[in-house]
Amino acid sequence: MSQDHDQKTITVSVRVWRQAQGEKGGRFVEYEVADTPLEASFLEMLDILNESLVEKGEDPIAFESDCREGICGTCCLVVDGLPHGPSQCTTCQLQMRNFEPEAKITIEPFSTGAFPVIKDLIVDRSSLDRVIQAGGYITVHSGPKPEPNSVPIEHEIMEDALDASACIGCGACVAACPNGSASLFTSAKIHHLALLPQGQPERNTRVKKMVEAMDDEGFGSCRNYAECQASCPKGISIKYIGRMNSDYIKATVLDTDRRGSMHAT
Amino acid sequence: MMIDFNSAIPSGPVEDKWSNHLEHVNLVGPRNRPSYDIIVVGTGLAGASAASSLAAQGYRVHVFIYHDTPRRAHSIAAQGGINACKNYREDGDSVHRLFYDTQKGGDFRSREANVYRLAQNSTAIIDQCVAQGVPFAREYGGMLANRSFGGVLVERTFYCRGQTGQQLLLGAYQSLQKEIDQGRVILHSRCEMLDLVKVEGRARGIIYRDMVSGEIRSAAGEAVVLATGGYGAAYFNSTNAINSNGTAIWRAHRRGAAFANPSFVQIHPTCIPVSGDYQSKLTLMSESLRNDGRVWVPRKKDETRKPGDIPESERYYYLEERYPTFGNLVPRDVASRAAKVVCDEGYGMGESGYSVFLDFRDAIKHQGQSTIAEKYGNLFNMYEEITGESPYQQPFRIYPAVHYCMGGLWVDYNLQTTIPGLYAIGEANFSDHGANRLGASSLMQCLADGYFILPQTIGDGLQPMFRDKVDTSHPEFAKTTAEVKDRINRVMSIQGDSTPLSIHKRLGKQLWNHCGMSRNASDLKGAIDQIDGLQSEFWNNLKITGSADDINPTLERAMRVADFLEIGSLMCRDALTRDESCGCHFREEHQNAEGEVLRNDGDFAHVAAWEWKDEDTQQVRHEEALEFDAIQPATRSYK
Numbered sequence: 003m004s005q006d007h008d009q010k011t012i013t014v015s016v017r018v019w020r021q022a023q024g025e026k027g028g029r030f031v032e033y034e035v036a037d038t039p040l041e042a043s044f045l046e047m048l049d050i051l052n053e054s055l056v057e058k059g060e061d062p063i064a065f066e067s068d069c070r071e072g073i074c075g076t077c078c079l080v081v082d083g084l085p086h087g088p089s090q091c092t093t094c095q096l097q098m099r100n101f102e103p104e105a106k107i108t109i110e111p112f113s114t115g116a117f118p119v120i121k122d123l124i125v126d127r128s129s130l131d132r133v134i135q136a137g138g139y140i141t142v143h144s145g146p147k148p149e150p151n152s153v154p155i156e157h158e159i160m161e162d163a164l165d166a167s168a169c170i171g172c173g174a175c176v177a178a179c180p181n182g183s184a185s186l187f188t189s190a191k192i193h194h195l196a197l198l199p200q201g202q203p204e205r206n207t208r209v210k211k212m213v214e215a216m217d218d219e220g221f222g223s224c225r226n227y228a229e230c231q232a233s234c235p236k237g238i239s240i241k242y243i244g245r246m247n248s249d250y251i252k253a254t255v256l257d258t259d260r261r262g263s264m265h266a267t
Numbered sequence: 268m269m270i271d272f273n274s275a276i277p278s279g280p281v282e283d284k285w286s287n288h289l290e291h292v293n294l295v296g297p298r299n300r301p302s303y304d305i306i307v308v309g310t311g312l313a314g315a316s317a318a319s320s321l322a323a324q325g326y327r328v329h330v331f332i333y334h335d336t337p338r339r340a341h342s343i344a345a346q347g348g349i350n351a352c353k354n355y356r357e358d359g360d361s362v363h364r365l366f367y368d369t370q371k372g373g374d375f376r377s378r379e380a381n382v383y384r385l386a387q388n389s390t391a392i393i394d395q396c397v398a399q400g401v402p403f404a405r406e407y408g409g410m411l412a413n414r415s416f417g418g419v420l421v422e423r424t425f426y427c428r429g430q431t432g433q434q435l436l437l438g439a440y441q442s443l444q445k446e447i448d449q450g451r452v453i454l455h456s457r458c459e460m461l462d463l464v465k466v467e468g469r470a471r472g473i474i475y476r477d478m479v480s481g482e483i484r485s486a487a488g489e490a491v492v493l494a495t496g497g498y499g500a501a502y503f504n505s506t507n508a509i510n511s512n513g514t515a516i517w518r519a520h521r522r523g524a525a526f527a528n529p530s531f532v533q534i535h536p537t538c539i540p541v542s543g544d545y546q547s548k549l550t551l552m553s554e555s556l557r558n559d560g561r562v563w564v565p566r567k568k569d570e571t572r573k574p575g576d577i578p579e580s581e582r583y584y585y586l587e588e589r590y591p592t593f594g595n596l597v598p599r600d601v602a603s604r605a606a607k608v609v610c611d612e613g614y615g616m617g618e619s620g621y622s623v624f625l626d627f628r629d630a631i632k633h634q635g636q637s638t639i640a641e642k643y644g645n646l647f648n649m650y651e652e653i654t655g656e657s658p659y660q661q662p663f664r665i666y667p668a669v670h671y672c673m674g675g676l677w678v679d680y681n682l683q684t685t686i687p688g689l690y691a692i693g694e695a696n697f698s699d700h701g702a703n704r705l706g707a708s709s710l711m712q713c714l715a716d717g718y719f720i721l722p723q724t725i726g727d728g729l730q731p732m733f734r735d736k737v738d739t740s741h742p743e744f745a746k747t748t749a750e751v752k753d754r755i756n757r758v759m760s761i762q763g764d765s766t767p768l769s770i771h772k773r774l775g776k777q778l779w780n781h782c783g784m785s786r787n788a789s790d791l792k793g794a795i796d797q798i799d800g801l802q803s804e805f806w807n808n809l810k811i812t813g814s815a816d817d818i819n820p821t822l823e824r825a826m827r828v829a830d831f832l833e834i835g836s837l838m839c840r841d842a843l844t845r846d847e848s849c850g851c852h853f854r855e856e857h858q859n860a861e862g863e864v865l866r867n868d869g870d871f872a873h874v875a876a877w878e879w880k881d882e883d884t885q886q887v888r889h890e891e892a893l894e895f896d897a898i899q900p901a902t903r904s905y906k
């Protein structure tokens with residue numbers, strides 16, 4: 003079939019990382035996807051490829067996605083060497099119309115030390131959950147609570163908190179970092195909660211536990227490469243990392259005694 | 268065994284039912300709670316809030332999800348907001364008004380007592396979420412901000428830009444992670460529930476597939492809570508996440524849980540239109556856009572001018588003209604049907620002729636681009652990324668799409684299904700939204716169910732169980748496991764030619780065309796026959812590759828499609844037997860002179876609850892009569 007009838011389709015070739023479960027390494031396999039509609043998204047191009055593989059009786063490429071609108075953080079492909087590809091969005095938001103006709107596209111998993119490959123393009127990112135689990139919350143039980151308007155919170159502070167809590171937990175920051183650091187992810191949650199009055203009581207313990215969990219999970223340390231910010235689909239800023247570091251120092255130098263007063267340890 | 272349809276609604280006036288009930292409900296004491304194992308399937312807003320609340324009370328909670336982490340549940344995608352009758356605007360809001368709006372919005376097909384309780388609990392949800400650190404929008408003075416949604420005349424919707432669901436879910440997820448850290452919640456991710464286990468008539472556990480190893484395993488507990496979301500993905504094209512499915516509730520239905528109002532499905536008016544057959548999902552543009560955007564089509568058919576070049580006098584603002592009081596903010600079912608009508612008449616835009624404009628020209632002129640950007644910036648960007656067109660420069664092009672299921676498992680006042688010990692919460696139950704849900708009310712219902720209602724009602728059913736533990740060595744577990752394995756083997760061994768995706772797409776077309784925005788008896792009968800045909804194609808000619816002992820997305824889809832086919836068939840039968848129009852359910856045979864829905868309260872003021880019999884016998888339709896004490900049903904008018 004010819005391509006580009008009325009410029010409505012393109013043919014691309016993809017080099018995809020294939021790795022069976024339990025296998026130590028993997029390899030690239032090349033496929034041609036003819037007549038991909040220009041209106042299709044990048045993942046729909048992979049759907050078309052997978053459907054053709056199933057029709058031929060072959061094992062389709064394992065990759066993950068769910069919302070397909072850039073909010074759930076499930077999709078996680080390295081496209082042409084960049085987590086989520088060339089535009090600052092999630093993999094599911096990449097559109098075929100932004101690829102050249104006859105493009106050769108390389109697709110790899112988000113794999114780093116703390117994200118082992120499970121199969122093909124699927125990785126295990128549960129290490130990020132364990133960082134949140136260590137302290138990324140405000141302790142409250144379900145039940146009656148104070149009237150929220152009794153504590154006014156400045157508009158700008160709320161906007162700032164929302165910028166930080168816009169993180170979708172996709173792990174692109176980790177995949178982009180030459181050191182495999184999760185500092186952007188961790189600091190965004192710390193920043194969100196540290197800005198709010200509700201977040202103050204656990205502020206010191208939170209930062210200590212989360213930073214330690216990050217180290218325990220095998221994430222690397224931050225060396226200011228700033229690749230994380232460049233790859234973040236939600237535009238999370240590296241300025242939060244500075245805040246995390248200063249909060250961490252404060253929290254480790256100061257400790258709270260039983261009467262609640264601060265003293266140096 | 269006969270199904271028990273006792274809705275267990277407490278006596279007394281509607282305002283006092285919930286407090287009366289709480290005074291008399293059986294409780295499990297704090298020291299006994301750790302000896303109860305509760306299984307919660309799903310961690311959307313309903314499941315995450317329920318699991319964390321139950322764990323914080325001291326129960327041992329076992330959570331199952333097919334996602335890799337609880338934070339990815341479909342609730343994350345909710346955009347617009349959550350309702351609560353705080354009356355911060357002093358614009359006349361109250362518990363009664365929220366109750367009234369929900370009853371009327373649902374076209375008087377929901378249960379009064381439940382809806383009233385929902386309205387009563389709404390304000391506590393906001394307090395709870397603020398305490399967790401959910402960053403709701405604030406005004407410049409530091410107070411919480413509100414906006415308005417369809418079908419109401421007050422501003423009661425709380426929001427976090429266009430990502431309210433995400434922020435609410437992160438709040439619940441963080442509380443859940445804390446409970447996981449404390450060891451009170453045991454998380455099983457990438458595990459899909461494939462069946463329910465009953466022992467002596469009571470729900471006692473589930474059978475699930477480890478989606479990585481393919482192993483079939485089981486878990487036992489004293490109660491099972493399904494918080495597995497809606498089944499709208501039966502239509503293939505929908506605004507649901509692509510993995511959303513109806514398997515958990517369908518399998519529970521086949522084990523004896525009645526399924527209520529399956530045909531009540533909401534079609535959302537403002538979505539990005541379908542552009543081709545390859546399309547995997549439809550993207551919603553939040554209803555909040557209708558606060559400031561105006562919906563119109565050109566007055567001239569086959570209009571070729573650019574929208575910006577069409578003068579005011581040649582624009583047909585059909586919602587504003589037909590419904591002057593509510594205008595662009597009519598409820599969803601009304602707005603969707605109106606879009607379909609103008610497009611069917613030939614006024615629609617785009618290549619297919621099936622889209623209408625949602626225009627911000629006037630709002631940008633009056634409020635300035637930066638105000639509009641602050642309110643809706645991420646929605647405008649999302650639209651531009653997908654379509655390549657900027658809504659700042661030209662109107663959105665939108666068309667309705669499948670969005671939400673009002674139907675679901677039948678539950679009583681305690682949120683217990685017809686199987687003792689089995690509960691359904693969130694979108695998975697037949698819920699409080701009758702025949703049409705108002706915008707921003709699902710998040711409210713999910714969190715009311717999970718934070719406040721279930722944690723206080725579940726003890727009622729647990730009390731008698733105390734000395735009566737069952738574990739997975741009980742023969743019922745082995746029996747159900749064998750049935751699940753047989754089913755998977757059957758699916759794997761067909762080795763035909765039709766992929767699960769192709770069958771799913773064809774099912775979707777049947778449902779969209781015949782059980783969508785407009786329905787009639789002869790089309791519905793036709794669709795039932797077509798779906799029968801697809802079912803036999805599935806079981807005789809299905810093609811699956813790979814192995815059942817590996818990650819296998821084709822097998823996962825096949826199992827879900829098998830259930831969607833059965834759900835789809837029941838949806839059509841429910842739509843056929845409900846021989847009236849109400850809310851989303853527009854039967855062409857029943858409309859008034861202006862083409863609006865014509866309800867028949869004499870014959871259909873009831874919930875239709877379907878009981879599964881067996882493979883060879885059709886489900887039986889039961890009726891739960893709806894009683895209206897606080898508000899008498901009236902003709903719904905938004906004129």
Ligand SMILES: Cc1cc2nc3c(=O)[nH]c(=O)nc-3n(C[C@H](O)[C@H](O)[C@H](O)COP(=O)(O)OP(=O)(O)OC[C@H]3O[C@@H](n4cnc5c(N)ncnc54)[C@H](O)[C@@H]3O)c2cc1C
Nearest residue numbers: 309310311312313342345347348460496693694707709710
């Ligand atoms: C795009 C979009 C925007 C929306 N915006 C709004 C809004 O602004 N306001 C509003 O009120 N409502 C909105 N809604 C509706 C609302 O988001 C949903 O109704 C609600 O989030 C459903 O939540 P839930 O907890 O019931 O289920 P879900 O969030 O769907 O979660 C289901 C959970 O169940 C799990 N699960 C399902 N089946 C199985 C199984 N077999 N085995 C294991 N796990 C399983 C999944 O892993 C998941 O964790 C929107 C919906 C959509 C689609």
Ligand code: FES
Nearest residue numbers: 068070075077094
């Ligand atoms: S699939 Fe949800 S962010 Fe990409």
